[in-house]
Amino acid sequence: MPVDFMYPEYEIARNDSRCIRCRVCERQCANEVHSYEESGNFMLSDESKCVNCHRCVSLCPTRALKIVKSDHCFKENANWNQAAIKEIYKQSGSGGVLLSSMGNPERYPVYWDKMLINASQVTNPSIDPLREPMETKVFLGKKPERIERGPDGSLRNNLTPQLELAMPVMFSAMSYGSISYNAHESLARASRELGIFYNTGEGGLHEDFYQYGENTIVQVASGRFGVHREYLEAGAAIEIKMGQGAKPGIGGHLPGEKIVGDISKTRMIPEGSDAISPAPHHDIYSIEDLRQLVFSLKEATQYKKPVIVKVAAVHNIAAIASGIARSGADIIAIDGFRGGTGAAPTRIRDNVGIPIELALASVDARLRDEGIRNNVSLVAGGSIRNSADVVKAIALGADAVYIATGALLALGCHLCRSCQSGKCNWGIATQRPELVKRLNPDMGFRRLVNLLTAWNHEIKELMGGMGINSIEALKGNRLMLRGTGLNENELGILGISHAGE
Amino acid sequence: MIIDAAGRDHRSLNEEIRKGDSDITINGCLGQRFIASGMDNVRILINGTPGNALGAYLDGADILVRGNAQDAAGDTMNEGRIVIYGNVGDAAGYAMRGGEIYIRGDAGYRAGIHMKAYSGKLPVMVVGGSCGSFLGEYQAGGMIIVLGLDKERPVVGNFCGTGMHGGRIYLRGDIEGLKLPKQVSCKKAGSDEMEVIEKYLVEFSQLFDVPYEKIADKEFHVLTPDTHNPYKQLYVQN
Structure with missing residues (x-):
């Protein structure tokens, strides 16, 4: 039907005077945008297949290529914008549910950008991290209510298992299957080098990566893929996935065509069979049931590992977190509505959930009010983009943060948001061997280490500026934040004053 | 080995089971959860009513229950056998x-x-x-x-x-x-x-x-x- 025709969103601008017909673009594009016309010795492009991932642009030796947004347009309409119109065409043509990937790209407020960090002047002098020791190490887990001593007065160790992080950042859950072997290897090696943790997601743990177990969080989701005793024992902590910021309230689904070879082996399901994670855990209908799963995991691993419960940031998150804090969980991970995903229904991704900044602030306040804040550590995720976001999250009450999109960007992701196609030209969100090998784990791991090492320096500098030399002293220290352009409700929820106050 | 479950919580019960005996009888079981969670190489006879999540992540153990079992028996079980007479x-x-x-x-x-x-x-x-x-x-x-x-x-x-x-x-x-x-x-x-x-x-x-x-x-x-x-x-x- 002519109505289904979509004018391509991007155009390939090829500077013909620079193009040397080396055909790198053609070889590099898994979407088959570029082709060579032998008779006339020129390059052709089919921009309708272009996802704007910049792979060809980055590898063109003569900088002959750029991708530009098409100026072809519908009649301007602030209500029925281009995306809204095209989505109607797509659905009326196919009858399908719209599927997208990566985090919510819509124009909702980014509260990180509306908060400013304090610095010392004159009194309480700032600290120079180059001169003085600064502590960014954190321990995640339940903290004891009181110090206990033996009969001789010596301290009794009444600590439950803790995760020790050299800096307050971890790589959040991305399954082997949604991302490639080489991406997982990069994350695992970087975690070991940095003294932090990465997370298997719900796809099981590849046998090659058991060696990184001390820096691995193993996830248990509703599908229980690849979950068995050795897997549970392999990790430093176990995360129960109740929800994900990109798609709160729904399950996951890795199509059968992606369940091949090692993916099938790692998930422990047959090749070609769909991997369906149901929306709820069918054994969890209440906090009591959650408590049961927490303790069955603790029993299976003999109380040696902290248990994390990951939930999506939704409307009643403070009450939910209060329940989780009483469930025996050691750590709560909250994932905001901007969190990424390998695939989610567009409507869910773009319309469900709440910002992590508000969720985190309200959870921290609620747990403090109820006197149970030390029952759990809080980990915030769902679009932490830089070290300033980390510092703001900690000042709002997080013990640490989870990053994933940022880590993928470090590995080469260009946020073309086409993960669901499985044709990632950067070798990240794909299982095609010829694409996977484009991501060199030696380089990927180094880039991740570089990124977080730089962030750690920046965190120290920001802390030093505030006259704070330990991350513990920053935690929940909302006096270090001021809001700009926020209304009273927003300031109240964030628990901060307006700039100038 | 015979274990009297009376007055024991699940943690101490499982610790007792893990001590190494390969043939265990638990008497007077009354709702203790998570029995044999993740265990292999052990045969357990339970007289009474085990609680929820009996044999979760079971990895080869053989469990017989002379009575009823409750919710989530054999949750995410990998190997082994659970026999429930009720x-x-x-x-x-x-x-x-x-x-x-x-x-x-x-x-x-x-x-x-x-x-x-x-x-x-x-x-x-x-x-x-x-x-x-x-x-x-x-x-x-x-x-x-x-x-x-x-x-x-x-x-x-x-x-x-x-x-x-x-x-x-x-x-x-x-x-x-x-x-x-x-x-x-x-x-x-x-x-x-x-x-x-x-x-x-x-x-x-x-x-x-x-x-x-x-x-x-x-x-x-x-x-x-x-x-x-x-x-x-x-x-x-x-």
């Missing part, structure tokens, strides 16, 4: 990947949800009585056998096999009026299909001292999914 609560065998569960009596709601099979592992759950609703939802592999012994119809509740995309469900006796989701097909079990489950029926008969002829005196129906990819057509790339 009834079992909800969500029995949730996401089990391997091993066998035999229940003499009835199973509650959501039995065998997301059961899966992998490589050499083929989980099997045999229920002597009837099952509640949502039996075998999201089933991805393995076999669920419901005998409905001494039961009037129906042997299963509503929404049996919703989202099922692998494995088989066998139902003994009359299933007239049973509503099934579109992607599940149901037919009378032929001799090939009966051959596959014969050894489990024999095992059931011996375990619970039910004459094999009694089990075999009615026909079985077998439920299978039409496709391994039930959700394939649902999406359009955006």
Whole structure:
């Protein structure tokens, strides 16, 4: 039907005077945008297949290529914008549910950008991290209510298992299957080098990566893929996935065509069979049931590992977190509505959930009010983009943060948001061997280490500026934040004053 | 080794079991949860009523319950066997990947949800009585056998096999009026299909001292999914 025709969103601008017909673009594009016309010795492009991932642009030796947004347009309409119109065409043509990937790209407020960090002047002098020791190490887990001593007065160790992080950042859950072997290897090696943790997601743990177990969080989701005793024992902590910021309230689904070879082996399901994670855990209908799963995991691993419960940031998150804090969980991970995903229904991704900044602030306040804040550590995720976001999250009450999109960007992701196609030209969100090998784990791991090492320096500098030399002293220290352009409700929820106050 | 469960919580009970004896009897069990969680190489006889999540992540242990069991027995079980002489609560065998569960009596709601099979592992759950609703939802592999012994119809509740995309469900006796989701097909079990489950029926008969002829005196129906990819057509790339 002519109505289904979509004018391509991007155009390939090829500077013909620079193009040397080396055909790198053609070889590099898994979407088959570029082709060579032998008779006339020129390059052709089919921009309708272009996802704007910049792979060809980055590898063109003569900088002959750029991708530009098409100026072809519908009649301007602030209500029925281009995306809204095209989505109607797509659905009326196919009858399908719209599927997208990566985090919510819509124009909702980014509260990180509306908060400013304090610095010392004159009194309480700032600290120079180059001169003085600064502590960014954190321990995640339940903290004891009181110090206990033996009969001789010596301290009794009444600590439950803790995760020790050299800096307050971890790589959040991305399954082997949604991302490639080489991406997982990069994350695992970087975690070991940095003294932090990465997370298997719900796809099981590849046998090659058991060696990184001390820096691995193993996830248990509703599908229980690849979950068995050795897997549970392999990790430093176990995360129960109740929800994900990109798609709160729904399950996951890795199509059968992606369940091949090692993916099938790692998930422990047959090749070609769909991997369906149901929306709820069918054994969890209440906090009591959650408590049961927490303790069955603790029993299976003999109380040696902290248990994390990951939930999506939704409307009643403070009450939910209060329940989780009483469930025996050691750590709560909250994932905001901007969190990424390998695939989610567009409507869910773009319309469900709440910002992590508000969720985190309200959870921290609620747990403090109820006197149970030390029952759990809080980990915030769902679009932490830089070290300033980390510092703001900690000042709002997080013990640490989870990053994933940022880590993928470090590995080469260009946020073309086409993960669901499985044709990632950067070798990240794909299982095609010829694409996977484009991501060199030696380089990927180094880039991740570089990124977080730089962030750690920046965190120290920001802390030093505030006259704070330990991350513990920053935690929940909302006096270090001021809001700009926020209304009273927003300031109240964030628990901060307006700039100038 | 004989353990008196009276006054013990689940943690101390499991610590006792882990001490190394390969043959254990637990007497006076009264609702202690998580018994034998993740365990292998041990045979446990339980007299009484174990609590929820009996044998979760079980990895080879053999458990006999002389009594009823509660919810989530055999949750995410990988290998081993659980035999229950009475009834079992909800969500029995949730996401089990391997091993066998035999229940003499009835199973509650959501039995065998997301059961899966992998490589050499083929989980099997045999229920002597009837099952509640949502039996075998999201089933991805393995076999669920419901005998409905001494039961009037129906042997299963509503929404049996919703989202099922692998494995088989066998139902003994009359299933007239049973509503099934579109992607599940149901037919009378032929001799090939009966051959596959014969050894489990024999095992059931011996375990619970039910004459094999009694089990075999009615026909079985077998439920299978039409496709391994039930959700394939649902999406359009955006």
